[in-house]
Amino acid sequence: MRRREALAKLTGRERYVDDLPLDDFLWGMTVRSPAPRGRVTAIRFGTDIAWSEFVVVDHRDIPGPNVVALIEQDQPVLAAGYVRHVHEPVLLLAHPSREALRRAARSIEVVVAPEPPALDFRAPPGPAEIQYGTDNVLKRLQIVKGDVERALARAPVVVSGTYETGAQEHVYLEPQGMIASLEGGVLVVKGSMQCPYYVLKALQHALAREEALVRVIQTPTGGGFGGKEEFPSHIALHAALLALKSGRPVKLIYDRGEDMAATTKRHPALVRHRTGLGRDGRLLAQDIEVVIDGGAYVTLSPVVLSRAIIHAAGPYACDHVRISGRAMFTNAVPFGAFRGFGAPQSQFAGERHMDVIARTLGMDAVELRRINLLADGQSTATGQVIRDGTDRLAVMERALALSRYREKQREHAAFNATHATLRRGSGLATFYHGAGFTGGGEVALQSRVRVAGRPDGRIEVLSANIEMGQGTLTVFTELAAARLGVAPEDVTVAEADTARVPNSGPTVASRTTMIVGGLLERAADDLRRRVGLDDTARGATVQQAIRRWHREHPGEPLFGEAAYEKPPGIAWDDTTYRGDAYGAFAWAAYVAEVEVDLRTCATCVIDFVAVQEVGKVLNPTLAKGQVQGGVVQGIGWALMEECKWREGAMANNQLTNYLIPTSDDVPSVRVAFLENPYPHGAGGAKGLGELPIDGPAPAIVNAVARATGADPRAIPLTPERLMELMINAEFGMRNAE
Amino acid sequence: MTTLAVTFTLNGEPVSLGVDPAARLLDTLRYQLALTGTKEGCGEGECGACTVYLDGVPVNSCLVPTYQVRGQRVETVESLDPGALEPFERCGATQCGACTPGVVMTASWIREHPELLDIHSIRELMAGNLCRCTGYDGIVDSVAEALRKT
Numbered sequence: 001m002r003r004r005e006a007l008a009k010l011t012g013r014e015r016y017v018d019d020l021p022l023d024d025f026l027w028g029m030t031v032r033s034p035a036p037r038g039r040v041t042a043i044r045f046g047t048d049i050a051w052s053e054f055v056v057v058d059h060r061d062i063p064g065p066n067v068v069a070l071i072e073q074d075q076p077v078l079a080a081g082y083v084r085h086v087h088e089p090v091l092l093l094a095h096p097s098r099e100a101l102r103r104a105a106r107s108i109e110v111v112v113a114p115e116p117p118a119l120d121f122r123a124p125p126g127p128a129e130i131q132y133g134t135d136n137v138l139k140r141l142q143i144v145k146g147d148v149e150r151a152l153a154r155a156p157v158v159v160s161g162t163y164e165t166g167a168q169e170h171v172y173l174e175p176q177g178m179i180a181s182l183e184g185g186v187l188v189v190k191g192s193m194q195c196p197y198y199v200l201k202a203l204q205h206a207l208a209r210e211e212a213l214v215r216v217i218q219t220p221t222g223g224g225f226g227g228k229e230e231f232p233s234h235i236a237l238h239a240a241l242l243a244l245k246s247g248r249p250v251k252l253i254y255d256r257g258e259d260m261a262a263t264t265k266r267h268p269a270l271v272r273h274r275t276g277l278g279r280d281g282r283l284l285a286q287d288i289e290v291v292i293d294g295g296a297y298v299t300l301s302p303v304v305l306s307r308a309i310i311h312a313a314g315p316y317a318c319d320h321v322r323i324s325g326r327a328m329f330t331n332a333v334p335f336g337a338f339r340g341f342g343a344p345q346s347q348f349a350g351e352r353h354m355d356v357i358a359r360t361l362g363m364d365a366v367e368l369r370r371i372n373l374l375a376d377g378q379s380t381a382t383g384q385v386i387r388d389g390t391d392r393l394a395v396m397e398r399a400l401a402l403s404r405y406r407e408k409q410r411e412h413a414a415f416n417a418t419h420a421t422l423r424r425g426s427g428l429a430t431f432y433h434g435a436g437f438t439g440g441g442e443v444a445l446q447s448r449v450r451v452a453g454r455p456d457g458r459i460e461v462l463s464a465n466i467e468m469g470q471g472t473l474t475v476f477t478e479l480a481a482a483r484l485g486v487a488p489e490d491v492t493v494a495e496a497d498t499a500r501v502p503n504s505g506p507t508v509a510s511r512t513t514m515i516v517g518g519l520l521e522r523a524a525d526d527l528r529r530r531v532g533l534d535d536t537a538r539g540a541t542v543q544q545a546i547r548r549w550h551r552e553h554p555g556e557p558l559f560g561e562a563a564y565e566k567p568p569g570i571a572w573d574d575t576t577y578r579g580d581a582y583g584a585f586a587w588a589a590y591v592a593e594v595e596v597d598l599r600t601c602a603t604c605v606i607d608f609v610a611v612q613e614v615g616k617v618l619n620p621t622l623a624k625g626q627v628q629g630g631v632v633q634g635i636g637w638a639l640m641e642e643c644k645w646r647e648g649a650m651a652n653n654q655l656t657n658y659l660i661p662t663s664d665d666v667p668s669v670r671v672a673f674l675e676n677p678y679p680h681g682a683g684g685a686k687g688l689g690e691l692p693i694d695g696p697a698p699a700i701v702n703a704v705a706r707a708t709g710a711d712p713r714a715i716p717l718t719p720e721r722l723m724e725l726m727i728n729a730e731f732g733m734r735n736a737e
Numbered sequence: 738m739t740t741l742a743v744t745f746t747l748n749g750e751p752v753s754l755g756v757d758p759a760a761r762l763l764d765t766l767r768y769q770l771a772l773t774g775t776k777e778g779c780g781e782g783e784c785g786a787c788t789v790y791l792d793g794v795p796v797n798s799c800l801v802p803t804y805q806v807r808g809q810r811v812e813t814v815e816s817l818d819p820g821a822l823e824p825f826e827r828c829g830a831t832q833c834g835a836c837t838p839g840v841v842m843t844a845s846w847i848r849e850h851p852e853l854l855d856i857h858s859i860r861e862l863m864a865g866n867l868c869r870c871t872g873y874d875g876i877v878d879s880v881a882e883a884l885r886k887t
Contacts, residue, residue: 006826009834010841012774012814016834019773099757171869173778173786173835222776222835223869256779469833469870621875625829628872655783655867663873664864 001488001619004473005220017177017191017219018253025179026055027098028242028252029105031091032262033083035112036119036331036647037131040081040090046107054104055246057092062241064208068233069201075297075334077206077237083112084131085296085333086649087262089234094242094250117331119648121293122270132329138294139302139327141309143381143577146320151285155276159357163273163349164714165697167293167643168266168636169650170338171660172468174222176232176263177253180239183215187240190217193232194224195506196464200498202233203240218496221468225633226337228468229508230300231263260653264336265643267292267304267327271312271349276320281361281368283318286381290346294327295334296648301327304335306438308342310382310581311694314350315392315432316369317378332648337508339630340693343433344637348715351429351698355705365702366405369396369430384580390613390676392587396430398672399589399611408593416707423596424606427702429695430589434582435510435687439572442515442564442583447505449519451480451527452559453546459486459527461520462494462559463504465512470689471622472512478618479517479682483524485538502561510687513618514584517682519562527560567680584678584686588612590631590695594703601723603639603704607667612691613674616684620673623688628669630692636661638697642716745806747772748816762801763787766813774814774838778867785866788839789813795846795865814838817845824882829875836868844880848887 008014033040043058045051059066059080066080067073079090090110095101118129118136125136132138152158178191187209193199196216203214216236221228235252242250254262269292276285290308294301309325358365373392379385400406405426412424436442450462461480467473473493481488494501504516525535531545549558572579593607610627617623640659644651652658677684701712710725740755747770756765766772766789775798778786782797789798790812822841824830830844831837843866847853853862859880860873868876 002826003829003831005834006831007819007822009831009837010822010825011817011819012776012838012841014834015773016776018777019767021771099759171867173784173833173867173869174776175778221833223833225869255777256781471832621827621829625832625871625875628874629832629870630872632872633869654781655779656781660867660869661873662864662867663860663877664858666873668874668877669872 001474001478003471003622004477005467014220016174016222017179020179020219022179022249022251025249025251026094026096026242026246027101028092028094028239028250029101030089030238031093031105031108031110033079033086033088033090033112034110035083035114036086036117037084038112038114040079040083040110041113042111043091044109044111049104049107053095055094055242057241057245061245062206064206067206068237069205070230070299071302072298075299085331086647087333089238092238092242094246117648119330119332121268121291121328121330136329137326138298138329139305141305141325141577143309143321143323145381145383148285148287148320148322151320152274152276152287155284156279157277157361158274159277159360160274161353161356162713163271163352165269165345165348166716167268167335168338168641169260169643169658170225170227172223172225172227175254175256175259176228176235178232178235178239179249179251180236180243181249182243182247186213186215188215188217189236189240190219191232191236192221192228193218194221194228194466194468194508196496196498197503198230198506199233199236203236206237207240215497215499218466221466224468225339226341226508227263229337229506231336256655257653260658261650262333264299264334266338267294267301267335267342267345269308269345271346273349273353275353275357277357277361281363281371283316283372285320286313286318288312288323290323290325292327292342292345293330293332293335295330295332297334299334299336301335303438304342308346310434310438311343311432312346312350313381314347315374315430315587316372317374321381323381330648339633340690341509343690344694344697347431347694348697351431352701352713355702365428366400373430382581383578388584388676390587395587395611395613395674396589398674399591399609402611402670402672403591403593403607403609405591421598423598423707424594425703425707426591426593427699427706428589428591429699429702431694432585432587433510433691433694434585436515436583437509437511438581439574443566445505445564447516447519447564448502448561449504449516449523450502450559450561451520451523452557453527453531453549455547455550457543457547459484459491460494461491462501463516463520464496464501465504465507465516466496468507470626471619472507474622475513475517475618476520479520480524482683483521484528484542486543490543510689513685514681514687517685518680519564521682522562523560525560526562530558530560583680584615586612586614586686586688586691588691588695590699592696592699592703594700594707596704596707601719601726603717603722605635605667605700608669610669610692611672611674613676614688614691615678615681615686616675617673618683618685623673624671626688627671627692631669631696632661632666634693634696635666635700638700638715639717642718741804743804743807745808746810748812756803758804760803761799762789762803762806763798765803766798772813772815776835776838778836783867784836785843786836786839788842788866790842790846795843814842817841821845824886825879828879828882829871830879832870836866840866840868840876844883847880848883851884851887
C-alpha cells in the first residue's frame, strides 16, 4: 500500500500547526536566560515599547506546581528567580504582531548574578560546580554478569580504548510549535508532537486542571526523531499560560534558530572499554564505562543511560561483563530523546573498539565478529537468553556479499598503493536494537487501543500513536485491513485527540508497529467478537455484522479494545538490571565504503550497504525509507554534524553552520532485509525505526581507519579532526624514527 | 506602519496587495494569501522548503522581499498538477512532508529542464532541498521515474 497521506503532502495540502487557519489570535514568544547559572536579579523592560499592548507571563502566573512533569519533577516551566542553563525560559510574551513581539523580546534584559557553571561532563566537577547531589551524578546504573575482574586478570590479552560521540541536533524540517485556546472551559492545545498524553499530563500537572478540562490534539508532524518526545510539553505549557492569561488563542512557533538553540539534542557520550580476549579473539571479559552529558535537568537521561548500557556490550557472547553508566548534570541546555536513545553512542564505541581489538591482535575484523556474535541459546550482558532463531552470521554474510567486502579490500589495496591523494577503505559494524520500552516499561505504560466499527461498516483505528513521517497511518491501515479482511479504503485512522483516543503510549522506542500494532490486531479481534463473530470472519461478513449491530443499537458506540499484555516467558528485574531487557531485538550488519582525500582530509561515503533482520517487513517502501533515512542521519552524525558550544549552549544554531547531509553528500543506500517473523509483533514485525542510526558511524569510522591508517576514536570525524589525527600520527612516526 | 502596494501574478492570476516593506515573500504567501503549501524550514535559504518559482526559476521565498516580485510571475506548489506527482507517491519521496513541497517544486523544474542532466546529476540538482527523513533515495528515484515518464 502507498503512503496514505502522500498526495496531501506532495501537493502542499497537508496542514501542519503553523498552517492552520486561526482568527483573532496572538503570537507567543519566549524570553530566555542569557547565562548558564545564577540568580535572576532583575528583568529590565525596554522603555521604547508600549507594554500595555502585550501579555506578559512569568512563573507567578502558573496555577499549579512550577514543574514540567516527566521522570523527575525538577524542571520548571519558567525560571523562578534562578537559572541553570543558557536559554532557560524566564518570561513569555504575546502580541498580535509577530514583528512587534520580536522587537519587544529584544528590548528585555534578564540580569543574572553569575555562579560557576559545570560545563564539562567528562571532568569531575569542582566544589563550586556541584549542583546535584554530592557529585553532579544524575543517575548511576550498572550491569554485572560473571566476574569481570577475575576474567580480565586471567585473559591472555587485554585491549583498552576510549571513545567519544558528540551531540546531534534533530533538524526535523518542521520546527516545533503549538496553538493553545479555550473552547468553553476546555483548554485545547494543538501542535507538533510525538506523545499527546505526555503533553496532556504536563498540562494537567502545572496548570492544576482535571483531565476533562484539557484536550491535546496532534497536528501532522513534520519529523520528530525523539525531538518531539518530551520537549513539546514545554511549548504547550507556554502557549497555554499565554492563552489562559489573555483569553485568546495563542500560537507559539519556534523559528529554526530558537529551535536549534533551546530544544534538546542527542546526549554527548564518553565510553571506555577494557576487554579481555583469548589469543583466538574470543571475548573473555568486557569492562565498560559509559558517561553521558545530561545537561541542566534530568529529562529522560536515566532512561537514555539505561538503553546505552544495555546495548554497550554489542551483539556478542561474553560470560564476564560489567557495564557502569553515569548521567552527569551540567549547565548545558538539557539533552533528550533522539532516535536510538543512547544505543548509537554506546554501539559506536563498541563497534569501533572491535576494530581496534582486531588491529591489536592482527586479526581480521570480520573473523573477530564471526567467532563472538551471539548464537541462539547464548545470553546478552543482562542475561537475556537469545532464542529467536535469527541467523546473525547470515545477516553479516549478506552484508559482506552485497558490498563485495572481500573483493573491495583487494581493490582498495591496489588503489591506495597507486593513487597520489585519495585513499579508500571499507568498514563493518554488526549491531542490534531492542524494540519497545526497556524492561518493565511496557507493562507500566498499560497501553490501550480501540478499533471502532462505524454505522456504515467502516473501521476506525483509535490510538495515541502519531504519524511523523515514519508511516503509522499507512501501517495501521494495512494491519486493520489485513486483520479484518476489509479494503484499506474502508479503514480510517483517528486524529490523535486525547478527547477521543485511548492512551496507547508514546510514539517512541520503535514500539508503534510492533507493540501498538499488535494491540490494534487484538482490538480488531475484540471488535469482531462484539458483533458475534469469531476470528475467522472476514471482509463483507464483518462489515455487515457491524452495520447490523448499529441498527440494533442505534446511537451506541461500537468498538473492540485491547490492553498490553507481557509476552510469555519475559522477566526483568529493575533492581539488579538482570533479565529480558526487550521483548525482541532487531539485528543488523552495515558496511560503509569511504574515500578520503588526503589533501583536505574530507571523507566521502561512496557506498553503503545496510542489511537487517527486523522480523516481517510489513511495507517494503516504508521500511526501506526508514533505513535509508536513518543511515543518512547516521552519516551526518559520523562526519559533519558538529555542535559548537558556548557556555553550554549551541553557538552554531543555524543550518548555515550546522551542516546536515544533502542529496549530493551521500551515496544511494542499498538496503536488504532478512525476515524472521516475530510471533508477538504485529504481522510478525519487530521495531525498526531506530536500528538504522546505530550502525553507520562505527562502520564509517572503521572504514576511514582502514583507508588511512589513522585511528580515530571520536565523532563527528570532521576533516579538521581527521587532519589533526593524521598530522599527529605522521609527526609521532618521525619522532619514533 | 507604511505599506507598499504590490501587484504580481500568482499561480496564473493577478494579485494586488499592500505589504510591509520588510515582508518576506514566504510570509506574504502563507499568512496574507493563505497559501500554506510553501513551508518555512530555516528562514535563511539553506533548506529549500520554501521553494517557489519566480519568473519560472526556483528561489527560496524566505530570501525574497515581497516588494521585489512586483510585475513578476510567482508560482507555488499549489500550481502543480497533482497527476504528475504519481512517481513521488510510489517511490517514497515523502515521509514527514515538511520538505516535500520544496522538493516537488525543484523536482518539477528539473523535469521541465531535462537538458540540465547533461551537466549535472539529480543528486547535485536536488542538493538545495534538505530532507531529514528519506535519506534522499526516495526523492532521487522519484525524479528519475518522473523524467522517464516525460
